[in-house]
Amino acid sequence: MTQDAADGRAGMTAEEAPGDPAIGAAGALADPVRRRLYRYVCERGEAGRADAAEALGVARTLAAFHLDRLAEAGLLEVERRRLTGRQGPGAGRPAKVYRRSGREVSLHLPPRDYEAAARLLAEAVERAGAEEALYAVAREEGRRRAAAAEGAEGPTRLEEVAAALAACGYEPVVPAAGEENGREENGGESGGQGCGQGGEVRLRNCPFRSLASDFPPLTCGMNLELVRGMIERWGGFTARTAPSPKGCCVAISKNKND
Amino acid sequence: MSAPHLAQLNIALLKAPLDDPSMADFAAALDPINALADASPGFVWRYTDEGANDASASRPFGPDLLVNLSVWEDVESLRSYTYGNSGHLDYLRRRREWFAPLGRPGLVLWWVPAGTLPTLSEAGERLERLTANGPGPKAFTFRSPFPAPGAGAGLEHASDPG
Numbered sequence: 001m002t003q004d005a006a007d008g009r010a011g012m013t014a015e016e017a018p019g020d021p022a023i024g025a026a027g028a029l030a031d032p033v034r035r036r037l038y039r040y041v042c043e044r045g046e047a048g049r050a051d052a053a054e055a056l057g058v059a060r061t062l063a064a065f066h067l068d069r070l071a072e073a074g075l076l077e078v079e080r081r082r083l084t085g086r087q088g089p090g091a092g093r094p095a096k097v098y099r100r101s102g103r104e105v106s107l108h109l110p111p112r113d114y115e116a117a118a119r120l121l122a123e124a125v126e127r128a129g130a131e132e133a134l135y136a137v138a139r140e141e142g143r144r145r146a147a148a149a150e151g152a153e154g155p156t157r158l159e160e161v162a163a164a165l166a167a168c169g170y171e172p173v174v175p176a177a178g179e180e181n182g183r184e185e186n187g188g189e190s191g192g193q194g195c196g197q198g199g200e201v202r203l204r205n206c207p208f209r210s211l212a213s214d215f216p217p218l219t220c221g222m223n224l225e226l227v228r229g230m231i232e233r234w235g236g237f238t239a240r241t242a243p244s245p246k247g248c249c250v251a252i253s254k255n256k257n258d
Numbered sequence: 259m260s261a262p263h264l265a266q267l268n269i270a271l272l273k274a275p276l277d278d279p280s281m282a283d284f285a286a287a288l289d290p291i292n293a294l295a296d297a298s299p300g301f302v303w304r305y306t307d308e309g310a311n312d313a314s315a316s317r318p319f320g321p322d323l324l325v326n327l328s329v330w331e332d333v334e335s336l337r338s339y340t341y342g343n344s345g346h347l348d349y350l351r352r353r354r355e356w357f358a359p360l361g362r363p364g365l366v367l368w369w370v371p372a373g374t375l376p377t378l379s380e381a382g383e384r385l386e387r388l389t390a391n392g393p394g395p396k397a398f399t400f401r402s403p404f405p406a407p408g409a410g411a412g413l414e415h416a417s418d419p420g
Contacts, residue, residue: 129359131351214401218343221351241344241351249347 022107022125028073033058041067041076042171045204046099048128067098074092077101104210115210122215131218135225150234158254161231162201168230170248203248214247220249227252260372262406263302264333267381268326268365269319270357276314284356287349288312295328296346300335303375304398320376321332327381329370333403336367340400362389366397369406 029035036056041047048056053063053232070076080094106115123136149164162172206212212219224241231237242251274280292312295301305327307315313325331338341347366385370376376384384397393402 127359127361130356131354217347217350217353220341220347224351241348243342243344243347245342249344 013251019107019109022105023071025075025103025105026107028069031066031123031256033062034070037063037066038070041070041098042100044194046079046097048095048097050095052098068095070075071098074101075105078087090099093202109236118211119214120213122218126215126218131221134218138222138225140152140231140233143227143233144229145226146230146233149230156234156236158199158201158237158252161234161237161252165201165203165227165231165252166187167207169207172201172202172203174201175199199253201250202244203250204244204246224250261332262369262408263372264330264336264406265370265376265381265384266328266330266336266365266367266377267385269360269385270324270326270353270364271360272324273356274321281356283352284349288314291346291349293338294343295339298335298339300331301339302329302331305378319382325378327376327378329375332366332406333400337383337400338344363399365399366401367399368397369395388396 029038037052040052040055044051047062049064049067053060054066056063067076068078071078076098077100079097079099079223081097082094086249088228095161108114125131145168146164149167159174162174165172206223207225208219211225220241220243231239231252237252238255239247239250239252243249271388276285277295289311292304295304305313305325307313313327316325317323318325330338330339339346342349363385365383366374368384387394388397388399391397393399393404395404395407398404
């Protein structure tokens with residue numbers, strides 16, 4: 001169950017219907033500038049007001065206004081941090097750093113509850129010992145997704161595989177060519193988020209997060225086969241489990257002898 | 259005063275004898291997996307057969323039932339070892355290659371006073387309790403955890419920033 005669904009049932013007022021918190025959160029993204037800011041913060045992992053304003057080409061006060069609205073809506077979380085290298089009386093106030101919050105917003109109109117269905121199905125698969133059937137189904141689905149995503153010849157470079165995975169919500173981080181770490185300026189807190197290192201694509205988002213936290217081997221096994229099905233069609237890549245506290249449990253690399 | 263420790267019992271129904279070729283990948287993993295547990299943060303103890311490094315020989319709950327009984331500092335340390343590294347997760351996700359579904363719970367967690375070690379018969383009783391009553395403070399699961407006795411204030415403390 002989503003947090004919003006729970007909120008809706010527990011503390012409902014006369015004016016507030018179930019799903020209203022989710023609608024409110026989604027509504028906060030209706031403004032195009034705010035949406036671009038939200039995406040920028042998600043892509044970067046975290047961002048300050050000045051960085052975001054500069055990247056989007058808007059005034060800093062406007063960026064600050066919208067970032068704070070996103071935080072109020074619960075879509076971003078804020079940390080106050082003194083910029084590195086500046087301390088003491090001349091350092092000024094700590095700067096606000098924004099990152100995507102852990103809140104999941106799920107909005108289905110009319111109301112649908114696919115997450116509850118997924119949990120029931122997952123538990124049934126475990127009880128029946130039908131994991132291998134699930135993995136087979138996931139691999140077939142991966143192949144279908146790959147077929148749908150590929151162009152004339154299919155991706156052959158890591159970047160192209162990453163683009164196909166991005167279309168499925170994984171938020172891949174590709175290692176920058178010729179660099180050990182593409183985004184050194186990114187606050188240095190990216191270790192757990194799976195910054196692409198050592199020629200591997202890491203996936204910053206787990207599309208099955210809440211299911212994975214309750215059924216880890218089942219969900220991660222399913223996800224691995226899904227990704228394997230995608231990359232297998234293109235050849236020359238290997239997927240392996242590499243659990244990460246924040247991101248997806250799969251890492252993808254290009255085969256060395258390819 | 260030291261906080262209670264977390265005990266876990268896991269039983270698994272073998273599809274074939276451990277020396278069968280179909281079990282080779284699992285049998286070969288026993289030593290590295292146990293070494294990984296021993297070196298994991300929060301690991302306290304694991305049951306081993308007398309004179310052995312694992313518990314694969316004695317079958318206290320049935321001839322085809324492998325037993326894993328261990329003690330950890332808390333739920334998070336056990337969870338982190340169980341699901342947080344590919345060394346162990348890779349074997350968990352492949353478990354149906356080697357183990358048949360039990361038809362009842364195979365994993366139970368419960369709290370023990372720090373410094374005491376659970377016995378096999380106590381562990382068996384906890385699993386029976388979980389099977390009969392579902393998760394509760396004396397026998398629970400990862401999906402339905404219960405706080406350690408007297409841990410209420412401690413938990414609030416733990417979330418206190420700074």
